[in-house]
Amino acid sequence: MSIFTSKLWVFLVCLSGLLLSRAQAQRLAAGQLHTVAIYADGTLWAWGDNTFGQLGTGGATYQPTPVAIGPAATTWRSVSAGQDFTVAVRQDGTLWAWGANGQGQLGDGTIQGHVTPMPVDNVTTWVSVSAGWHHVVALRQDGTLWTWGDDGYGQLGTNGTGNRLRPTQVGSATWTSVSANYHQTIAIRQDGTLWAWGENGAGQLGTGDIISYKTPQPVGTATSWASVSAGNNHTVALRRDGSLWAWGTNGQGQLGTGDLLSYKTPQPIGTATTWTSVSAGNGHTVALRQDGTLWTWGYNYYGQLGTNSTTNQLLPTQVGTATTWQAIAAGWYHTIAQRLDGTLWDWGSNANGQLGIGTGMQLVPAALAMPGPWRAVSLGASHVAALRQDGALLTWGDNSAGQLGLGAGGPGAQLNPTTISAGTAWQAVATGQLHTMAVRQDGSLWTWGYNNQGQLGNGNLGSNQPTPTKIGTVTTWVSVSAGWYHSLALRQDGTLWAWGRNSLGQLGNGTTVVPSEPTQIGTATTWVSVSAGNNHSVALRQDGSLWAWGGNANGQLGTGISDTLYRTTPTQIGRAAWTSVAAGATHTVAVRQDGTLWTWGDNTSGQLGDGTTLAHATPRQVGSGTTWRAVAAGNSHSVALRQDGSLWAWGSNANGQLGTGTTTSQLSPTPVSGGGTWLFVAANSTNTAAVRADGTLWLWGYNGSGQLAQPNTSLVPQAIAGTPLGTTPSQTLAWQLVPNPAHGQVQVQGLSGAFTLRLFDGQGRLVRTATTPQVELAGLAPGLYLLHATATRATRALRLVVE
Numbered sequence: 001m002s003i004f005t006s007k008l009w010v011f012l013v014c015l016s017g018l019l020l021s022r023a024q025a026q027r028l029a030a031g032q033l034h035t036v037a038i039y040a041d042g043t044l045w046a047w048g049d050n051t052f053g054q055l056g057t058g059g060a061t062y063q064p065t066p067v068a069i070g071p072a073a074t075t076w077r078s079v080s081a082g083q084d085f086t087v088a089v090r091q092d093g094t095l096w097a098w099g100a101n102g103q104g105q106l107g108d109g110t111i112q113g114h115v116t117p118m119p120v121d122n123v124t125t126w127v128s129v130s131a132g133w134h135h136v137v138a139l140r141q142d143g144t145l146w147t148w149g150d151d152g153y154g155q156l157g158t159n160g161t162g163n164r165l166r167p168t169q170v171g172s173a174t175w176t177s178v179s180a181n182y183h184q185t186i187a188i189r190q191d192g193t194l195w196a197w198g199e200n201g202a203g204q205l206g207t208g209d210i211i212s213y214k215t216p217q218p219v220g221t222a223t224s225w226a227s228v229s230a231g232n233n234h235t236v237a238l239r240r241d242g243s244l245w246a247w248g249t250n251g252q253g254q255l256g257t258g259d260l261l262s263y264k265t266p267q268p269i270g271t272a273t274t275w276t277s278v279s280a281g282n283g284h285t286v287a288l289r290q291d292g293t294l295w296t297w298g299y300n301y302y303g304q305l306g307t308n309s310t311t312n313q314l315l316p317t318q319v320g321t322a323t324t325w326q327a328i329a330a331g332w333y334h335t336i337a338q339r340l341d342g343t344l345w346d347w348g349s350n351a352n353g354q355l356g357i358g359t360g361m362q363l364v365p366a367a368l369a370m371p372g373p374w375r376a377v378s379l380g381a382s383h384v385a386a387l388r389q390d391g392a393l394l395t396w397g398d399n400s401a402g403q404l405g406l407g408a409g410g411p412g413a414q415l416n417p418t419t420i421s422a423g424t425a426w427q428a429v430a431t432g433q434l435h436t437m438a439v440r441q442d443g444s445l446w447t448w449g450y451n452n453q454g455q456l457g458n459g460n461l462g463s464n465q466p467t468p469t470k471i472g473t474v475t476t477w478v479s480v481s482a483g484w485y486h487s488l489a490l491r492q493d494g495t496l497w498a499w500g501r502n503s504l505g506q507l508g509n510g511t512t513v514v515p516s517e518p519t520q521i522g523t524a525t526t527w528v529s530v531s532a533g534n535n536h537s538v539a540l541r542q543d544g545s546l547w548a549w550g551g552n553a554n555g556q557l558g559t560g561i562s563d564t565l566y567r568t569t570p571t572q573i574g575r576a577a578w579t580s581v582a583a584g585a586t587h588t589v590a591v592r593q594d595g596t597l598w599t600w601g602d603n604t605s606g607q608l609g610d611g612t613t614l615a616h617a618t619p620r621q622v623g624s625g626t627t628w629r630a631v632a633a634g635n636s637h638s639v640a641l642r643q644d645g646s647l648w649a650w651g652s653n654a655n656g657q658l659g660t661g662t663t664t665s666q667l668s669p670t671p672v673s674g675g676g677t678w679l680f681v682a683a684n685s686t687n688t689a690a691v692r693a694d695g696t697l698w699l700w701g702y703n704g705s706g707q708l709a710q711p712n713t714s715l716v717p718q719a720i721a722g723t724p725l726g727t728t729p730s731q732t733l734a735w736q737l738v739p740n741p742a743h744g745q746v747q748v749q750g751l752s753g754a755f756t757l758r759l760f761d762g763q764g765r766l767v768r769t770a771t772t773p774q775v776e777l778a779g780l781a782p783g784l785y786l787l788h789a790t791a792t793r794a795t796r797a798l799r800l801v802v803e
Contacts, residue, residue: 026128028338030281030331031081033352036088040342042075043068044088048354052084053115054099060115061443061476061492063427064353065375066368068390070117080180081331082131087138088117093124095138103134104165105149111165121167132180132230138167143174143190153183154214155198171216181230181280186237187216192223194237202233203264204248210264220266231280231330236287237266242273244287252283253314254298260314269316281330286337287316292323294337302333303363304348308595308626310363320365337365343677343693344368351542360528360544360579361593364643366629367679367693374697374720378482379684380431382705385438386417386689386697386720391425393438394418397707401434402466403449410466415706417720421468432482432532437489438468443475445489445518453485454516455500461516471518483532483583488539489518494525496539504535505568506550512568522570533583533633539570544577544593554586555617556601562617574619584633585685589640590619595626597640597669605636606667607651613667622669634683639690640669645677647690655686656715657701663715673716690717737787741801748773748789759787759800777802 029036034048034055045066046055053060056069079088085099085106096117097106104111107120129138135149135156146167147156154160157170178187184198184205195216196205203210206219228237234248234255245266246255253260256269278287283299295316296305303310306319327338334348334355345365346355356368377386383397383404394417395404404410405420420426425441435449435456446468447456454461457471476492486500486507497518498507505512508521530539536550536557547570548557555562558573581590587601587608598619599608606613609622627643637651637658648669649658656663659672677693686702698717699708709720736749748757751773759768759775768775775787780802787800 026078026080026130026329028327028329028336028344029079029081029086029131030329030334030336030354031086031131032083032332033354034081034084034086035329035331035334035336035346035354035356036069036079036081036086037066037336037338037344038076038079038088042091044070044076044079046086047356049084049352052100052113054081054084054086056086056098056115056117057441058116059442059475061441062353062478064356064478065427066356067427067441078128080129080131080136082136083133085113085131085134087120087129087131087136089126089129089138093126093141095120095123095126095129097136100134103150104163105131105134105136107136107148107165107167109165123167128178130178130180132185133182135180135183135185137178137180137185137187139175139178143176145170145173145175145178145187147185150183153199153212155180155183155185157185157197157214157216160214173216177227179228179230182232184230184235186219186228186230186235188225188228192225192240194219194222194225194228196235202249203262204230204233204235206235206247206264206266208265222266227278229278229280229330231285232282232332234280234285236269236278236280236285238275238278242275242290244269244272244275244278246285252299253312254280254283254285256285256297256314256316258315277328279328279330281335282332284330284335286328286330286335288325288328292325292340294319294322294325294328296335302349303361304330304333304335306335306347306363306365308364336368360540360577362579363593363595364627366643367645367677373695374691375695376429376680377682377689377691377697377699378429378431378436379682379687379689379707380436380482381433381484381684382707383431383434383436384417384689384699384707384709385429385431385436387426387429389695391427391441393420393424393426393429395420395436396709398434398705401450402464403431403434403436405436405448405466405468407467413705415709417709428479430480430482430487430532432487433484435482435487437480437482437487439477439480439489443477443492445471445474445477445480447471447487453501454514455482455485455487457487457499457516457518459517461514479529481530481532483537484534486532486537488530488532488537490527490530494527494542496521496524496527496530498537501535504551504566506532506535506537506566508537508549508568508570510569529581531581531583531633533588534585534635535566536583536586536588538581538583538588538590540578540581544579546573546576546578546581546590547571548573548588551586554602555615556583556586556588558588558600558617558619560618562615576619580630582631582633582638582683584638584683585635587633587638589631589633589638591628591631591640595628595643597622597625597628597631599638602636605652606665607633607636607638609638609650609668611667630681632681632683632688634688635685637683637688639672639681639683639688641678641681645679645693647672647676647678647681649688655702656713657683657686657688659688659700659715659717661716676717696720737800741803742777743803744777746775746777746787746800748775748787751789755789757787757789 027038036046050062075091087097098114101113125141148164174190197213200212224240236246274290297313324340336346347362428439448465480489526542549567577593630641639649650666653665680691689699697720703713757770
């Protein structure tokens with residue numbers, strides 16, 4: 001919702017005392033309940049609430065993880081998110097909008113909403129855009145300012161002429177930066193003066209009063225303003241000397257003045273003069289300093305400050321110790337930021353999937369899956385199903401029951417990853433013992449493979465399906481989880497559904513009857529995640545509560561006893577708040593909202609990680625760490641991710657499934673070999689699979705059915721190679737830029753065969769292309785650039801500093 005930028009070359013410009021004379025592009029955008037981002041390759045991705053089509057996916061199904069928007073070849077320059085709509089500028093200067101349009105905020109001359117990006121007009125000179133609650137402001141290359149949409153408070157600046165369905169120019173001045181939020185607009189002219197208009201009930205315009213204005217009004221007399229960001233009812237801005245200023249409402253400490261007093265004129269925030277970027281949310285503020293550190297303050301009920309607490313902060317407070325932050329965006333109750341390596345991190349409320357990480361509320365920054373070859377993986381007994389970032393679904397390994405979905409007469413096993421239903425876009429996948437389930441991006445549910453217990457949900461028992469078969473006509477499925485012979489799924493309305501084997505009540509329907517079609521479990525509409533074990537199930541609700549049902553012979557339900565009295569309906573486990581849970585064969589692993597790790601159930605192989613082999617029938621904390629983020633459970637081993645992206649494993653290791661380079665079992669969490677930053681992990685009886693931040697997919701452990709997609713077993717993580725869009729580390733790790741930093745020319749060493757090089761500047765604009773290893777740099781401004789090197793079946797982004 002706000003205009004902001006924080007690129008390394010901007011740091012250099014600020015340090016040199018030079019004025020940035022043109023509007024800068026916003027690459028991250030946080031709306032009320034959805035998030036949008038432009039990645040380094042220029043592609044646009046969105047996630048979160050989609051009630052009004054604000055994600056641009058072509059439907060209204062919410063997306064808990066990032067989804068690519070528009071054609072893959074399209075490159076975007078700037079994006080902004082309103083309450084329930086999105087606007088963006090492409091590299092060709094065209095302006096696009098989608099989502100709700102009741103106030104004409106899409107600017108296409110109608111009040112008809114759109115679920116895919118639609119052009120606003122035929123102008124090709126747009127450079128940046130900012131969305132308020134229901135209005136939009138945008139700049140063209142000539143510095144003119146244009147507004148449209150809701151004008152209830154005069155926020156369009158056109159002297160109260162009413163809502164506008166098309167872009168309307170505001171005056172004749174030349175502008176360099178603009179920010180819209182809620183019902184107000186703040187902008188900077190080329191002469192460095194600051195102007196504001198719209199609602200002013202809390203003094204957020206900075207004009208010294210609480211009078212709303214229908215035309216631009218000067219904010220003081222300073223002529224050194226560099227950038228500005230409008231929050232709900234407060235405003236923050238930077239001057240060219242690096243000082244930070246704030247004004248408006250301050251009931252949550254969002255101004256950072258150290259008190260709760262509201263101010264009607266700009267107030268200096270501390271004495272620091274090293275601020276480079278700032279973004280204002282609903283009741284909190286986020287900012288960057290020249291040293292790459294990230295600071296937050298204000299409202300923190302949902303953890304949107306990222307300080308590992310929910311306590312409000314009245315002064316700027318540093319988030320972690322990282323010094324590589326480069327871009328930020330503050331949403332209503334969440335925050336998203338980007339580091340210099342291109343990785344995205346977000347935190348705060350995730351009630352509508354706006355964090356894009358598939359889990360609950362985050363109190364500290366959590367890494368978001370980037371657009372690499374892979375984004376998710378699921379392990380069956382001896383087969384694998386994995387999703388690529390482009391929505392393709394691939395399977396490999398054992399196919400004895402048709403679980404690979406390759407059709408009748410398919411091979412008994414498949415060593416090479418093979419695409420299922422080419423051209424189809426998938427969003428979620430889960431594998432059971434011998435069956436597979438997946439959800440398409442249109443919300444439909446598909447299953448295939450073994451069906452002896454009705455686990456496919458197609459109304460039959462005992463009839464296997466070798467090809468994906470659609471289940472019913474419902475198109476609101478969101479996620480799935482497969483046990484050995486039972487299946488669980490969530491719908492968009494938060495309801496929980498189950499089918500298949502039910503001998504121990506693992507479906508949770510209050511009986512042991514086996515339904516062969518999806519059956520709703522209870523009436524609750526607040527389920528957010530679910531995990532199916534061998535004969536038990538666990539799930540989380542929106543309030544963070546943990547529930548379990550099914551078999552309990554090993555205490556895996558966590559009810560306090562190990563007995564043969566299974567539970568046929570969901571039973572709440574304690575009163576703690578949880579963010580991640582995974583059901584193994586006969587044990588359970590989970591993470592609480594405070595980042596602590598807990599386990600219970602069978603511990604014969606040390607899978608509980610508490611240093612013993614003693615079973616526990618209630619949750620027990622593993623160690624004292626408070627930075628755990630996500631978990632996965634195999635039959636007799638467990639794996640977990642920490643907030644720093646490190647991967648840990650423990651329990652049985654007879655097949656090398658811990659990835660430690662040995663077959664020695666571990667009784668406590670042990671780091672997986674090779675380091676790296678990991679985003680997603682899955683486990684089965686003898687294997688582990690995980691996706692790294694660069695999008696590469698890695699597997700290790702047993703390989704009897706070719707599930708490692710290579711001939712041999714591996715005791716350490718091995719990258720999946722030889723698949724379309726895959727990045728094989730052995731090919732790309734040798735690629736390097738020489739020299740770096742560079743001026744005049746840079747060479748990419750290690751390339752061979754046919755390749756393409758594309759160089760992007762700090763705003764994501766393509767500035768150079770080459771098909772030889774040398775890239776000419778003459779005429780480029782000093783700063784940080786990103787070079788994309790693409791060769792056969794391999795791609796990599798390399799950072800370059802131009803001097």
